[in-house]
Amino acid sequence: MAYLLAMDQGTSSSRSIVFRDGEVVASVQQEFRQIFPQPGWVEHDAQELWDSQLATSRAVLAKAGLHAADIAALGITNQRETTVVWDRATGRPIFNAIVWQDRRTEALCQQLRNDGLADTIRRKTGLVLDPYFSATKLKWILDNVDGARRRADNGELAFGTVDSWLVWNLTGGKLHVTDASNAARTMLWNIHEGCWDQELLDCLGIPAALLPQVHPSSHMFGHTDAAWLGGAVPIGGIAGDQQAALFGQACFKAGMAKNTYGTGCFMLLNTGSASAESHNGLISTAACQVGQARQYALEGSVFIGGAVVQWLRDGLQAIEQAADIEALAASVPDAGGVVFVPSFTGLGAPYWVPSAKGAIFGLSRGTTVAHIARAALESIAFQSAALLQAMQRDAAAPITELRVDGGACANSLLLQFQADLLGIPVVRPKVTETTALGAASLAGLAAGIYSGTSDLSAQWRVDRVFEPVISRDEAQRRMQAWEQAIARIGTG
Ligand SMILES: Nc1ncnc2c1ncn2[C@@H]1O[C@H](COP(=O)(O)OP(=O)(O)O)[C@@H](O)[C@H]1O
């Protein structure tokens, strides 16, 4: 029997899932500490990332009653951009992992923008020059940790995104590798040529000796050390979590798109073997690579998605648990004219207003907490609709459906509103653990469990399709109300 193990190292928890025939056999999750040393700084203890990931993998094998020998291959997927630097001799990190959300390098990014580097970076990497990506975090570590630059120059240190760090540990320091989808998030990887970019390394003063070897996402990378899981397991897949979700949603052809509704929302559109340049506030990135042919995607991210539901729960204490928002929002026929812009940490794509704060517009004496809850839910769909509209403008052909996943996609009211706004079907699959499924699928391809992506398309199953029911005029009227609220946010 062909079991596949996925390690999904996310921003708030480490998860391990065993799959068979594309279905979840068992799953174990463990949270770890979020470290906030200063406002705008976010760190993880890299050792805790590894320990929690290993613990969940051991636990999931026990839960499923399986042994290492039963696992045909392991796929790894991870929070992207988060930066780890460790000592090659001891295997110890020289600093905490600097998390993708961390803004400490904003001044450095501004300096690089002033130096005219933004265009070069966009052209070579497909990215916006922003602290979000790994490069300036890595430079910060080299410039601020005692002796780091000297040791890096001497080849004593290794840099990696979280996937590289996990594989280094899993293989007892034998492998220092990553895949194209993760490399593309460093701001040092030339997505067109498929190589580390020497000009960017020089501009940022980053020695090439720090960098991992880059392989396709589906690839036999090596084996885990037998000590960890009770036997050696082949590592057959590595991908950044959002690209893994695109793969897990079987979006293999250009024009297919997915949106993940987690803490934030991440929408990716497969653009095939051609990288599409965005003129509408999106980024281009590498999609999962199987074989030698490079694949690309357009991406947009919303910083506050499901997190607005957490705010209703923890900040406003309007609900006890996230799932309660659906009944509360459904208790009123509409938001009663309330528009909620939850830009608590600035506005991401396609608006890019870093200094924005959240706001609630349209309050009246008749407004109840149910209207606010409904407006909060709608805000997730409005932000995602703005991303899809931007993608529609950049894309070569119309996008005809949106596949969805992530914790908040359990909410059918949200998905119906999303379909109404978009005017295209919103499709929820049976397995919504698509990030882990994508990693397992990449590993399964490398191990020969699947003969090609057509096997994966055949395995992907629909749970429910949400068809648009309101008129396009009505949808446009609602989007206009949203854009008016955004305009008021944007101008402070
Ligand atoms: N039924 C629901 N309706 C709306 N939001 C929900 C619901 N269930 C969970 N959420 C939201 O989904 C998010 C968790 O989704 P998850 O995919 O686990 O996120 P992440 O991977 O970013 O940690 C939380 O922000 C939570 O508030």
Ligand SMILES: O=P(O)(O)OC[C@H](O)CO
């Ligand atoms: O860990 P997640 O699911 O919040 O994903 C984080 C993204 O990869 C950041 O780019």
